[in-house]
Amino acid sequence: MTADAANTRLASQVAFLTDADKLKTILRRTPLTDNSRPENSAEHSWHLALAAMVLHEYAPRGTNLQRVLELVTIHDLVEIDAGDTFAYDVQAGLDKADREQAAADRIFGLLPRDAAVRARALWEEFEANESAEARFANALDRFQALLQNLQAGGGSWMVHHVTRAQVVQRMKPIEATLPALWPFVLEVIQNACEKGHITD
């Protein structure tokens, strides 16, 4: 590689990392556990990486932890342009895919071509939810939101009057991928219903 090409490559990578900073300003519906403010998508992604490390022992044997860490680190980047779509918002879900594809074009397109292809493939793998790693990452995404709402005393379940059936449906990927966690999830939901944090 010439010195010029190397400089251009590094400049692209720096531009991407600089743009990525905006994910810290994208707010989710789930609050911090102390309910002091909404969680942002960057710190949420970090929390998923930590959860992946701690809960990896419950994932199906052979689930590659490095791949999972890469998936969760990159999974929400498109929200920089597309925004966070609330899991229980059916209307916003309708054009979510289109908005996110356009976002992926721009954001991953900041990287050098080969790196852009790799990063986009990771995002698409997470979205497709087919590989063992993507299924684990998606299950963690659901589980982390459950813990946030549990600790915050209802969180987005309360604010948006989410029903038991909706939460059970949303948490279903945990039952298939992390069956050891499912009784705990059902217990959290049951308790939240009894406290009126989830609409029964």
Add this chain to the structure above:
Amino acid sequence: MTADAANTRLASQVAFLTDADKLKTILRRTPLTDNSRPENSAEHSWHLALAAMVLHEYAPRGTNLQRVLELVTIHDLVEIDAGDTFAYDVQAGLDKADREQAAADRIFGLLPRDAAVRARALWEEFEANESAEARFANALDRFQALLQNLQAGGGSWMVHHVTRAQVVQRMKPIEATLPALWPFVLEVIQNACEKGHITD
């Protein structure tokens, strides 16, 4: 494992992940790139993971990316109790090690014993800065702060009247571990000096 032991194990892991949420409230001196607010240590850790993925090609051959991702995900957890120690604060640096050891005892101690040992070993590896992975992670930690201050128009360099010699010293690990990035770092520092963002 008995059902009781399994429940206890999961409860410990959930307690750890819940406590970890507090890292989102620990503020650093570096601002977001738009200078709108200080960055917190959780979103900073996510940014390092992303930087590790993007800049891994510049790390010495054989640097294990999974290990790096684990190191950066866990490296700041002790700040939950010990707070963020500003890199250029000599006074606060004096008892940093003691404060962080006590924090590590409590925070990693929330995990089941085997997991606590593994997590603490990761933190100690990052701190020791000896393995290839720890050196890469530490260099990224310096580089990310440089990018934040650069984009924010001076950031913590300006607010705390940091000098060129201090910044060059702080960035030195990049020269050794990511030499391909060093000319860019020196250029950023030179430009920041010319703009008065770093005290020359």
